[in-house]
Amino acid sequence: MLTAxxxxxxxxxxxxxxxxxxxxxxxxxxxxxxxALRMLGNREEAEEVSQDTFIKVFHSLERFKGDSKIxxxxxxxxxxxxxxxxxxxxxxxxxxxxxMEDFVFTEMDTALxxxxxxxxxxxxxxCLAKLPSEDAGLLTLFYFEEKSLLEIENILNVPVNSLxxxxxxxxxxxxxxxxxxxxxxxxxxxx
Amino acid sequence: xxxxxxxxxxxxxxxxxxxxxxxxxxxxxxxxxxAKIEAQSQQQxxxxxxxxxxxxxxxxxxxxxxxxxxLLMTYGLDPNQGWFKNIHWNLDFSNxxxxxxxxxxxxxxxxxxxxxxxxxxxxxxxxxxxxxxHGTLS
Numbered sequence: 001m002l003t004a005x006x007x008x009x010x011x012x013x014x015x016x017x018x019x020x021x022x023x024x025x026x027x028x029x030x031x032x033x034x035x036a037l038r039m040l041g042n043r044e045e046a047e048e049v050s051q052d053t054f055i056k057v058f059h060s061l062e063r064f065k066g067d068s069k070i071x072x073x074x075x076x077x078x079x080x081x082x083x084x085x086x087x088x089x090x091x092x093x094x095x096x097x098x099x100m101e102d103f104v105f106t107e108m109d110t111a112l113x114x115x116x117x118x119x120x121x122x123x124x125x126x127c128l129a130k131l132p133s134e135d136a137g138l139l140t141l142f143y144f145e146e147k148s149l150l151e152i153e154n155i156l157n158v159p160v161n162s163l164x165x166x167x168x169x170x171x172x173x174x175x176x177x178x179x180x181x182x183x184x185x186x187x188x189x190x191x
Numbered sequence: 192x193x194x195x196x197x198x199x200x201x202x203x204x205x206x207x208x209x210x211x212x213x214x215x216x217x218x219x220x221x222x223x224x225x226a227k228i229e230a231q232s233q234q235q236x237x238x239x240x241x242x243x244x245x246x247x248x249x250x251x252x253x254x255x256x257x258x259x260x261x262l263l264m265t266y267g268l269d270p271n272q273g274w275f276k277n278i279h280w281n282l283d284f285s286n287x288x289x290x291x292x293x294x295x296x297x298x299x300x301x302x303x304x305x306x307x308x309x310x311x312x313x314x315x316x317x318x319x320x321x322x323x324x325h326g327t328l329s
Contacts, residue, residue, distance in 0.1 A: 018225055025221050033216040047216050051224050058228055105203045112207070120210045128211070143208040168197070171204040178207065 002066045010070070013061055025054050028071060031144055032078045038136040039082040041129035049085050053078040068154050075145070076155045079137055086133050108175070111182040127177040135170035142167060 002010070012020035032053055036046035056077050064073060112120055128136045141152050149160045149167075156163070217223075241248065296304075322328070 018229065021228070022221050022225055025224060029220055030213040030215050033220075034214045037214050047220065050216055050220070051227065054224050055228060055231070105199050108203065109206075112210075117210065120207075121212060124207050124211045125214075139204075139208065143205075143211075144213060168200075171200050174204055174207070175200055 002070060006070050007066070010061060010064070010066070013058075021058060024057075024070075028074050029054070031071075032074065034144065035075065035078055035137055035140050036082050038125075038128050038140045039079075039133040040085060041133075041136075045085065049081050050078070053081045056081070069151070071145070072151055072154045075141060076157075079141075079155055082133065082137065105175075108179060108182055112178075123181060124178070127174060127181060130177050131170065131173050135166070135173055138163070138166055139170050139174065 009020050009024060013024065029050065033046055033050045036049045036053075037043060040046050040049065053074070057074055060077070064070070112123075115123065128139065131139070138152070138156070141155060142149070145151055145155075149163050152158075152163055153160050158166070243251075
């Protein structure tokens with residue numbers, strides 16, 4: 001499961017080489033941070049949880065058997081750390097999207113195309129932050145972790161079939177949140 | 192939602208998610224993290240371990256208290272009872288210090304002893320500051 005380079009890196013960290021560990025951190029910090037940001041919806045908290053995740057990775061590396069990809073193992077720790085944080089604060093305010101069934105994707109597409117690329121990215125980020133944490137986490141992992149449901153099955157410990165259902169629901173919720181945001185634009189387009 | 196709409200939803204979200212990019216934490220994220228980890232591992236190095244395990248210390252302490260209570264119950268505190276009566280106190284120290292009676296010290300010796308005493312106390316704050324900065328004498 002581990003590449004020769006990863007194995008060498010882990011051996012080096014276990015011997016106490018902190019420089020090797022910072023190499024590992026630099027490789028995975030962006031995805032860990034993005035996952036935490038999408039799930040928690042708050043930059044400070046996301047940074048704190050990312051730090052805690054890597055501290056845990058450092059201390060647990062001794063027990064890492066190498067039966068999964070190291071990225072999978074790190075994301076699992078990060079995902080669980082986010083869930084723990086959410087449990088602590090008990091609630092996260094997200095938009096209640098209800099049961100929306102009919103989307104007009106062409107209209108939403110047109111409205112989005114009118115925006116500058118950065119603006120679009122920012123809007124999608126904002127909408128992701130309004131989804132329930134687990135949906136936001138799932139979408140982030142799916143679209144940044146090579147769209148591999150098998151990997152996500154290992155990270156979240158949820159069977160692939162259930163993941164497909166959850167992914168469908170998460171997509172639907174994201175579309176609903178986006179539609180709510182784009183309503184004004186769509187109305188303007190329709191004159 | 193029919194199959195066609197499901198397909199459209201998937202395509203739409205694929206496109207939308209393609210617009211997002213990975214976020215980066217603060218620029219000094221790694222440095223802060225490494226500083227935290229190093230501070231933690233230093234703390235672990237300096238954890239004081241008792242020479243005797245806690246259980247043994249507890250047993251010894253309880254044994255000592257039990258023995259003390261047993262002696263107290265058996266013999267009491269009366270100096271004329273039990274083994275107390277075998278102790279002969281001699282609180283007269285005059286014989287021990289008799290050699291001091293004829294002793295006189297020269298001024299040089301006196302100053303030397305005084306200076307030694309002063310320097311002895313001066314080195315305590317100096318040593319403390321050195322150890323705070325370096326953590327060790329070597």
